[in-house]
Amino acid sequence: MSKRHKRMAAVAALLVGIGLAAVLGFTAFRKNMMYFYTPSDLLSGQLAAGAALQLGGLVEKGSLKHGDGLNIDFVMSDCRHAVPVHYEGILPDLFREGQGVVATGHMSAGPVFVASTILAKHDENYMPPNVAKAVGTVDGKHSCAPFKSVTASK
Amino acid sequence: MIPELGHFAVILALGVALLQAGLPLLGWRRRDARLLAFAGSAAQAQFLCVAAAYACLTYAFVTKDFSVAYVADNDHSQLPLIYRITAVWGAHEGSLLLWVLILSGWTLAVSIFNRRLPLDLSALVLSVLGMISSGFYLFILLTSNPFIRQVPAPAEGRDLNPILQDPGLAIHPPMLYMGYVGFSVAFSFAIAALITGRLDAAWARWTRPWTTAAWMFLTLGITLGSWWAYKELGWGGWWFWDPVENASFMPWLAGTALIHSLAVTEKRGLLKSWTVLLAILAFSLSLLGTFLVRSGVLVSVHAFASDPSRGRFILGFMAVVVGGALTLYAWRAPRLSGGGELQLFSREGLLLFNNVFLVAACAAVLLGTLYPLALDALGLGKISVGPPYFNAVFLPMIAPLFLLVGLAAVVPWKRGHWRETVRRLKRPALAALVLAVVLPFALHGRTTLLAASGALFGGWAIVAAAQDVLRRIRAKPHWRGGVAAVPRAVWGMTLAHIGLGLWALGVSGVISFGDEKDVRLARGAETELGGYSFRFEQAGETAGPNYTAQQGTVTVERDNKLVATLYPQKRLYPSQGTVLTQSSIDAGLLRDLYVSLGQGYDDGSWSLRVYYKPVIRLIWLGGVFMFFGGLLAASDRRYRLARAAERRAVEAVEAAAA
Numbered sequence A: 001m002s003k004r005h006k007r008m009a010a011v012a013a014l015l016v017g018i019g020l021a022a023v024l025g026f027t028a029f030r031k032n033m034m035y036f037y038t039p040s041d042l043l044s045g046q047l048a049a050g051a052a053l054q055l056g057g058l059v060e061k062g063s064l065k066h067g068d069g070l071n072i073d074f075v076m077s078d079c080r081h082a083v084p085v086h087y088e089g090i091l092p093d094l095f096r097e098g099q100g101v102v103a104t105g106h107m108s109a110g111p112v113f114v115a116s117t118i119l120a121k122h123d124e125n126y127m128p129p130n131v132a133k134a135v136g137t138v139d140g141k142h143s144c145a146p147f148k149s150v151t152a153s154k
Numbered sequence B: 001m002i003p004e005l006g007h008f009a010v011i012l013a014l015g016v017a018l019l020q021a022g023l024p025l026l027g028w029r030r031r032d033a034r035l036l037a038f039a040g041s042a043a044q045a046q047f048l049c050v051a052a053a054y055a056c057l058t059y060a061f062v063t064k065d066f067s068v069a070y071v072a073d074n075d076h077s078q079l080p081l082i083y084r085i086t087a088v089w090g091a092h093e094g095s096l097l098l099w100v101l102i103l104s105g106w107t108l109a110v111s112i113f114n115r116r117l118p119l120d121l122s123a124l125v126l127s128v129l130g131m132i133s134s135g136f137y138l139f140i141l142l143t144s145n146p147f148i149r150q151v152p153a154p155a156e157g158r159d160l161n162p163i164l165q166d167p168g169l170a171i172h173p174p175m176l177y178m179g180y181v182g183f184s185v186a187f188s189f190a191i192a193a194l195i196t197g198r199l200d201a202a203w204a205r206w207t208r209p210w211t212t213a214a215w216m217f218l219t220l221g222i223t224l225g226s227w228w229a230y231k232e233l234g235w236g237g238w239w240f241w242d243p244v245e246n247a248s249f250m251p252w253l254a255g256t257a258l259i260h261s262l263a264v265t266e267k268r269g270l271l272k273s274w275t276v277l278l279a280i281l282a283f284s285l286s287l288l289g290t291f292l293v294r295s296g297v298l299v300s301v302h303a304f305a306s307d308p309s310r311g312r313f314i315l316g317f318m319a320v321v322v323g324g325a326l327t328l329y330a331w332r333a334p335r336l337s338g339g340g341e342l343q344l345f346s347r348e349g350l351l352l353f354n355n356v357f358l359v360a361a362c363a364a365v366l367l368g369t370l371y372p373l374a375l376d377a378l379g380l381g382k383i384s385v386g387p388p389y390f391n392a393v394f395l396p397m398i399a400p401l402f403l404l405v406g407l408a409a410v411v412p413w414k415r416g417h418w419r420e421t422v423r424r425l426k427r428p429a430l431a432a433l434v435l436a437v438v439l440p441f442a443l444h445g446r447t448t449l450l451a452a453s454g455a456l457f458g459g460w461a462i463v464a465a466a467q468d469v470l471r472r473i474r475a476k477p478h479w480r481g482g483v484a485a486v487p488r489a490v491w492g493m494t495l496a497h498i499g500l501g502l503w504a505l506g507v508s509g510v511i512s513f514g515d516e517k518d519v520r521l522a523r524g525a526e527t528e529l530g531g532y533s534f535r536f537e538q539a540g541e542t543a544g545p546n547y548t549a550q551q552g553t554v555t556v557e558r559d560n561k562l563v564a565t566l567y568p569q570k571r572l573y574p575s576q577g578t579v580l581t582q583s584s585i586d587a588g589l590l591r592d593l594y595v596s597l598g599q600g601y602d603d604g605s606w607s608l609r610v611y612y613k614p615v616i617r618l619i620w621l622g623g624v625f626m627f628f629g630g631l632l633a634a635s636d637r638r639y640r641l642a643r644a645a646e647r648r649a650v651e652a653v654e655a656a657a658a
Helices: A003-032 A039-044 A129-139 B002-030 B033-062 B069-074 B081-089 B092-116 B119-143 B167-196 B201-232 B243-268 B272-295 B308-336 B347-377 B387-410 B418-444 B449-474 B479-485 B488-513 B617-634 B637-657
Strands: A033-037 A053-059 A071-077 A082-088 A100-108 A112-119 B383-385 B515-521 B526-529 B532-543 B548-558 B561-566 B569-573 B578-582 B584-586 B591-600 B606-614
Touching: A003 A033, A003 B347, A003 B387, A033 A039, A039 A053, A039 A082, A053 A082, A082 A100, B002 B033, B002 B092, B002 B119, B033 B069, B033 B081, B033 B092, B033 B119, B069 B092, B081 B092, B081 B167, B092 B119, B092 B167, B119 B167, B119 B308, B167 B201, B167 B243, B167 B272, B167 B308, B201 B243, B201 B272, B201 B617, B201 B637, B243 B272, B243 B347, B272 B308, B272 B347, B347 B383, B347 B387, B387 B418, B387 B449, B387 B488, B418 B449, B418 B488, B449 B479, B449 B488, B488 B606, B488 B617, B515 B526, B526 B606, B532 B591, B532 B606, B548 B591, B548 B606, B561 B584, B561 B591, B569 B591, B578 B591
Parallel strands: A033 A053, A082 A112
Antiparallel strands: A033 B383, A053 A071, A053 A100, A071 A082, A100 A112, B515 B606, B526 B532, B532 B548, B548 B561, B548 B569, B569 B578, B584 B591, B591 B606
16 A cells, blocks of 8 residues: 555544544434423423423422422422422522522423422522523513512622 | 722733733844843733732732622621632632733743743743733723722622632632643744744743643642532532533643643654644633633533623633634644654554544533534524533543553554554553453442443553553663653653543442432431441531531441441521531542431431442542643653753854854
């Protein structure tokens, strides 16, 4: 094999490698990306049951209930619609009624959103930007009285 | 009065930095040695100004001057002194001041250690550093001034965020910034090389210690951040693929690639323009990291207050720096080409593969970090990519790097020989295989595919790296002479590669055999995890200097023998009304036992999160090994000797020209 051929072979191998890495990357990407929903998005219902997704909203005041063991139920809302959420585990420190949280999980029959993780931010005024936007668009038309006014504090 | 002095010092520093950026360039055009020499004095003056400004802000924090808005937001009268000092970088404005302090510190170091460099190169490096500093001073003065007063002054400060009141976090940001900012030196060297069109082995030798130094600080910063997140956030994880973590990890990957390509450029005069491109990339990613963290575009645990004008400023600044650098690169890089033929099966060829994998891994992380932001910005929906993506893509891409670590230790420069390579790698390969089979069973009594491959790759990297250095020592008649004969750079490389192996052992071990559970326990109740039984004894009240806490007592037994007593706390910081989980950890090299408190119930029971984390310490130990490896490599005698020799040559030429 001449030098030229060798170099071409090396370049070809490199291109194949990069292509493979790109395919691998994008496949993994598609498989693992999660869409972010607000309760309104969720209930407008174009959703495959069981698909993993993120749900962001405010914890409705007075809705938090502790069951046996570590079972927890609460209602997540974006002022327009509300979704019951079930979670088994320990809630983050900043989980409070009336504040914004993001839950990862899936919809199950009920319809109840079954959360596998729940995130609340380490800042009491924090509001997931996604939720802030969702709530912000409806602030004018709907009263968000049960919720702390988180959008205004920015 | 003092804060105004600080404000003034920043303005003065801006002026000096602008002069430092402009005059040497002019001097270079006009071949005026006096203007070139001015760069060094400017660097020193600039450092004095920023140090004064920083001291003023620290003074305001220590004396609790709540009339300064930034102090009032992040200080509190009951905050312990040590945290009043670290609170200076507890939020956006102050951490930027720390950033420029460190940048001017690096600039000062360059001006001192580069006295032996050719004057024009040294002055151009300082000039580029001056441009970067000017940008950041403008950023501080226009959008993020920490010295602004507020009237009326509040009687009490709003306190430092309690999760930042921790020794791990006190040193994490300075180390991280040392790394981020340190890449600006490699960047400036690259730009200076593009401007002068001179890029030779000497250039690579000057650039290497700076790059290695920046890299080692970044390594330590990331390691500390990981350790802090583990113990302080109470989730027991050591890496979350959080966008802000990725923001620090991408420059690390690019910087690691840069260290290796610089070796090729120095030893073989190859990959010149690629090395320059990597230097630009590493610093651009540092800037990108700053942008991501500061602009508030991220949904992240690092919830810095966001302000769109700041984001716009950094984005603009980044566009100027990166765009300018790449334009200069496109214009001048073709001049840099040269050097000889590159054989793929040789040390330089293997290092090229190392670069390909590192840059591909970096690109994968970049994709996962930026793609969701891009979609959101374009209004195409909000998505997030979780850890599964990063794990699925990142792990296969770095696995080949471990093979390369072993290979590169025995394959010589220029051209390798298969037979010789196989002969010398037989023993490490055998050792790694034995480890892969035996180690998981020895430690945990069972094995998984991941644990076995982790032990295989990690063991291979460790044994191959150690064998290389042993061989060098054995080449001398006496081991003491042998140890002394091994250059520090080789010791450094060996330590860093062993660190990489330890990291692999730790990661695969903790993922394979780690266990966790959430439980609700009444007083005296027990739960089993990882062969240990955790008994919840009681919960009581306790207090610290600026918080009150509920404290649980958990005893851990194994085979009916007491192993540890843990005291996890739930702290309430009244100043901000913040509740914080303080985990309690019984740490060991082979396993951590970790308990954090959930919440108390009316019937006296508590929910607890319990973790069994085997070999997790190896992950951070690996980082520490890499740090010390970098320290040894950067302090290699050869750099100083070579610099002295080159300086004599330069002086001779300059004397002849005069």
